[in-house]
Amino acid sequence: MQISPPKHLAPYIRHYIFLENSREDIRSLRLFTDGSSGLILSGDMNLYSGASDDRMPLSFFYGTLNGYKDFASKGRFSLIAVVFQPYFLNILLKSSAMEIRNQVISAENVMKDKLEVFQEKLFNKTDPLWIIHDLNLFFTHFLSEGISNDHHLIASIQQYLLQNKGTVSSRNMQHFTGYSERHLERKFEYYIGMSPKKYGNIIRLHYFLSLINNEIEDKNMAFLSYEAGYSDQSHLIREFKNNIGLTPKQYLNTQNKMAVNFIEM
DSSP, rough: OEEEOOOGGTTTTEEEEEEOOOOOEEEEEEEOOOOOOOEEEESSSSSEETOOOOOSSEEEEEOOOOOOOEEESSSSSSEEEEOOOTTHHHHHHHHHHTTTTOOOOOOOOHTTTTTTHHHHHTTOOOOOHHHHHHHHHHHHHHHHHOOHHHHHHOOOOOOOOHHTTTTHHHHHHHHHHSOOOHHHHHHHHHHHHOOOHHHHHHHHHHHHHHHHHHHOOOOOOOOOOOHTTOHHHHHHHHHHHHHHSHHHHHHHHHOOOOOOEEEOO
């Protein structure tokens, strides 16, 4: 179940996702980059890092990803994923997005007990729509303190990149903002955790994902890759594998897509 935030929160939160698993077996899950950061809230989840087998905190923030992260879930769980606009984690934690890129941070370590009430509601099987309603109030209160002009600049650039499906030259970016390429790179790295070029590549990749996911008839990968702005199919496949760990055909054959960028392996 995917829920949009109210209009005043849309510049900071992309959407909420409620996921529930009723199976007792072990499941392998993969989260891959969509340029966003986010928050995972749970009251009863046994989630482990696929790389180290370390148990994840019940609730945690994750920074923007360079590629993908694998997890293993053991037993039943319910969770709410709050998918942020990429710069919102910088606003929440007041720290460089570069320092928390690819990182998982326990919510308890940075928010103390402020999120415990949501964990308890998930544990007690409260209607997720009510929990999301309360989360909207929580984030609205947090944002009442205001944000900096730099965040407005980054949000404007993000929208410019989205409108152009990620394909924007350095010259056009400089013309749009009035800033040098290096200045924009520093801003993006601090507030989002990656360069504008890397973020644009992710937008282009997800535009291609939207094309192949919405194509009903037999998919012509070469045609769709060209439409998404790739110069050749080999370039697309290389970028696809670097960011998702799969080829486009392997992704399409994945049976359980819990979200566009959250799949069961």
